[in-house]
Amino acid sequence: MSQPAPPLAVLVKGWPRLSETFIAQELVALEEAGHGFEIWSLRHPTDAKRHPLHERLRAKVRYLPEYLYEEPARVWSAREAARALPGYAEAYRVWRADLRRDMTPNRIRRFGQACVLAAELPGDVRGLYAHFMHTPSSVARYAAIMRGLPWAFSAHAKDIWTSPDWEKREKLRGDMHGAVFGATCTGVGAAHLRGLADDPGRVDLVYHGLDLSRFPDAPNRPLRSPGDPFAILSVGRLVEKKGFYRLIAALALLPEGMDWHWTHIGGGDGAGLRAQASDAGVADRITWAGACDQPEVIAAMRGADLFVLPSRIAGDGDRDGLPNVLMEAASQRLAILSTPVSAIPEFITDGIHGLLRDDAPEALAGAIAQVEGEPHAARERAEAALARLRAEFGMEPGIAHLSQRLTALCGGVR
Numbered sequence: 001m002s003q004p005a006p007p008l009a010v011l012v013k014g015w016p017r018l019s020e021t022f023i024a025q026e027l028v029a030l031e032e033a034g035h036g037f038e039i040w041s042l043r044h045p046t047d048a049k050r051h052p053l054h055e056r057l058r059a060k061v062r063y064l065p066e067y068l069y070e071e072p073a074r075v076w077s078a079r080e081a082a083r084a085l086p087g088y089a090e091a092y093r094v095w096r097a098d099l100r101r102d103m104t105p106n107r108i109r110r111f112g113q114a115c116v117l118a119a120e121l122p123g124d125v126r127g128l129y130a131h132f133m134h135t136p137s138s139v140a141r142y143a144a145i146m147r148g149l150p151w152a153f154s155a156h157a158k159d160i161w162t163s164p165d166w167e168k169r170e171k172l173r174g175d176m177h178g179a180v181f182g183a184t185c186t187g188v189g190a191a192h193l194r195g196l197a198d199d200p201g202r203v204d205l206v207y208h209g210l211d212l213s214r215f216p217d218a219p220n221r222p223l224r225s226p227g228d229p230f231a232i233l234s235v236g237r238l239v240e241k242k243g244f245y246r247l248i249a250a251l252a253l254l255p256e257g258m259d260w261h262w263t264h265i266g267g268g269d270g271a272g273l274r275a276q277a278s279d280a281g282v283a284d285r286i287t288w289a290g291a292c293d294q295p296e297v298i299a300a301m302r303g304a305d306l307f308v309l310p311s312r313i314a315g316d317g318d319r320d321g322l323p324n325v326l327m328e329a330a331s332q333r334l335a336i337l338s339t340p341v342s343a344i345p346e347f348i349t350d351g352i353h354g355l356l357r358d359d360a361p362e363a364l365a366g367a368i369a370q371v372e373g374e375p376h377a378a379r380e381r382a383e384a385a386l387a388r389l390r391a392e393f394g395m396e397p398g399i400a401h402l403s404q405r406l407t408a409l410c411g412g413v414r
Helices: 021-032 052-056 072-083 088-101 105-120 135-147 165-171 187-194 244-251 271-280 294-302 324-331 361-373 375-392 396-409
Strands: 008-014 037-043 061-063 127-131 151-155 182-184 203-205 230-235 260-265 286-290 306-309 335-338
Touching: 008 135, 021 037, 021 052, 021 324, 021 396, 037 135, 052 294, 072 105, 088 105, 088 135, 088 165, 105 135, 127 135, 127 396, 135 151, 135 165, 151 396, 182 187, 187 203, 203 396, 230 244, 230 294, 230 324, 244 260, 244 271, 244 361, 260 294, 294 324, 306 324, 306 361, 324 335, 324 375, 335 361, 335 375, 361 375
Parallel strands: 008 037, 008 127, 037 061, 127 151, 151 182, 182 203, 230 260, 230 306, 260 286, 306 335
Antiparallel strands: none
């Protein structure tokens, strides 16, 4: 006799992804708390490496057609099966209304993926939970309507700030088509979504926090002397919202006698940044490490003197939420320099837990030189950030709250 399928289906953009450790951390913790689920991924993995955290997950991973034309037989078979579902006509109506406001291939792909999901979901599934409010939530919503299931989402950063308000309102509606609840990981994101919801109580603030058991104890760093070699580290994808082109301009403004080196970890197309560094005359002081797994990132943090993340609001409105990498740097007693964008000040208070400056190259350069020249003050701020991380940003409270929400979503079944 076959075992019943887990009661929860979790939708993600892609699995596994190096840049989304916060999702892997959450899912591993939920699994360890007794939740059964399967992962349904909209995309196949593209990263060559995996974090050790990914290996801890026992859940089955299923992949929807990334592009509908790649699996035509599967898509057409699912469409025919979906047509027989009680909620298909209503889901089709809702999708057509969305399509009139968003005439894009992506919107069409979402409905096709939803048909496959609705047709292939085991009958034991009692609820759907989507990570990210844009594409994964759309697929979850259409499929949930087809199957008559409740659904919920977790929103983060880009999905909040680049989605149109009309679509966010639709997903926050308190009717049979809206999410039962939405969780988001920053206070600023929660305030924005609550302002769009007909019932603000359906939007929860759930910080990801950090599972400190996954990290080595913070090193007892020797106090460096001003003038010693100064190792600067950044971790983040090479995209506009990370602001690395501003940082390269700042590095070119550092005092001539300062002995510094910058290491960047993260994927993406860095050709333009490398050219910028060469033109600025600082290319020989930069290491482009590329995508790294978690142990490699932590080793780099333990060997650095300053962590810099010059986050900014991109031209399309995209921005960071509260990057977990800042908490990871704090876990290793590493001094932090960032910007007061989005939810970063919810963790870092300027002058207490690190330095926050705007992303003007002159401001960033001045702050880097300040940290290099004031090692005692930098150490005090790093100690304060570590203390705050331990006291206020552990993973456990958020997982406990989310666990209750998801159990209720699935009718009390884990």
